[in-house]
Ligand SMILES: Nc1ncnc2c1ncn2[C@@H]1O[C@H](COP(=O)(O)OP(=O)(O)OP(=O)(O)O)[C@@H](O)[C@H]1O
């Protein structure tokens with residue numbers, strides 16, 4: 001699913017970050033671990049096509065991301081990746097349903113109401129279809145964000161620090177929910193986190209070295 | 213989900229600023245619409261009413277007043293002119309046609325005009341009912357007169373001296389309605405037409421048949437050269453372009469009368485009114501510019517609040533172009549909303565004005581007409597909307613997904 005080889009990245013004016021070679025097979029959820037500043041977010045964004053300009057080779061589903069044009073990358077991102085962030089980043093002016101349908105709209109995929117129904121039911125959000133984002137609890141908002149990441153049937157769900165702000169009980173709940181949901185949709189989950197609690201939970205762990 | 217829903221949701225998410233911007237723009241475009249509606253209709257009415265009248269000859273005084281009184285029937289007469297002298301003008305070789313006007317009386321606020329039938333022909337007026345006047349004291353009334361006073365064929369009335377509703381009555385003579393003129397959108401709609409002799413009769417002056425004496429070229433049925441009779445003015449048509457220069461000069465220098473050209477006086481009137489209109493237009497443009505600036509600021513500021521939204525949209529596959537379009541759409545939406553409200557407001561004000569102010573109704577001004585210039589207002593505001601949203605849209609275009617989303 002994801003293959004990273006001889007990859008490094010350098011921010012303008014920063015030192016070069018070298019990433020370890022690794023492979024995350026389809027269906028095996030993985031975690032990118034490392035201290036703050038080790039480049040987890042950078043690597044996750046490189047894999048997700050949110051950031052360009054790396055050296056080396058990052059392959060997703062057999063496609064070398066560097067070979068895509070900007071427009072091609074936009075499309076690829078929309079159709080193959082779902083993103084989850086520490087904050088939910090739902091679009092506050094839209095309803096829950098509109099937030100979900102925004103994903104297929106921007107990915108230029110058909111907008112299917114049944115999928116909205118199914119996802120809301122699956123994540124226990126049946127009554128919230130027309131709710132405004134501000135009316136949701138934090139947990140509900142996070143589940144909407146998960147639903148949004150899943151709705152396009154993306155092969156890969158990339159999550160950046162989804163649990164860092166949570167206590168142990170909630171951390172466990174959220175990561176289980178994420179894993180269950182991605183598994184049931186046939187997607188592969190990759191989490192970037194400094195949260196060592198996740199190390200034992202996800203099958204593949206990639207440790208990033210600190211860069212100074 | 214589509215870009216329109218998205219743009220609309222953002223407008224709805226800040227109702228106060230949206231309403232403020234819409235109101236601001238609506239006021240600006242509303243005033244412009246008002247000016248367009250009034251200006252155009254006024255000009256149309258004025259041209260329609262002055263049509264076919266090259267020169268007005270009347271007693272000395274203000275030329276503007278003479279025109280306003282004899283052509284538009286809004287001001288008071290400058291005085292009267294001697295029939296014999298008027299006949300001399302009518303005989304002048306440069307005059308193709310001269311129509312006498314005897315003014316000064318009215319019935320319940322509507323003016324009675326003693327004239328000839330070719331006065332009605334100037335406006336190609338047709339009768340809706342009855343016939344044109346034949347005998348003295350027979351009148352044909354305008355459509356508005358008939359409607360507002362409820363006058364029917366065969367009704368009789370006495371005229372009042374003066375043009376206000378409370379002048380003293382000429383009780384001895386009764387006018388009789390014999391014809392009702394079809395509405396034509398000109399001054400005729402508000403006039404009561406009769407022959408010149410009727411006005412003289414109402415003032416207890418004798419009118420006799422011409423007998424064997426030569427008949428007057430101005431007042432059919434009256435003897436020529438009667439210097440004891442007067443009319444208010446003459447509407448003159450030129451025989452040829454030479455008359456434009458020679459005739460007014462001849463009249464103004466060689467007679468006790470004055471000549472005034474409606475074309476010149478109305479142009480003067482427009483330039484006087486134009487100053488006021490320019491001030492208003494300038495004010496409206498300032499309003500529109502301020503609202504444009506305000507729309508720009510609102511969008512510009514909301515781009516900062518919206519950077520996560522924008523980055524998330526891009527993470528979902530939206531290209532830069534789509535975000536650009538979404539913001540431009542939002543700005544255009546806002547201006548379209550404001551402009552359409554403004555146009556509606558302008559029309560509504562004119563409509564209410566026409567419905568409540570009798571003078572406006574009498575002048576035939578309407579709220580339900582559409583002018584090409586309004587399309588320009590609409591088009592211009594949409595362009596303004598696009599321009600005001602360009603910079604914010606560019607910000608959206610340049611959203612760096614990584615920096616925004618890594619910064620959490
Ligand atoms: N936009 C940027 N420009 C320059 N340097 C950056 C930028 N973003 C990150 N860096 C630097 O790159 C390194 C890796 O940052 P990154 O955000 O990937 O770390 P991280 O492992 O996700 O850290 P954390 O656990 O704190 O989220 C850090 O040293 C950071 O200062």
Ligand SMILES: [Mg+2]
Nearest residue numbers: 040041042160
């Ligand atoms: Mg990070």
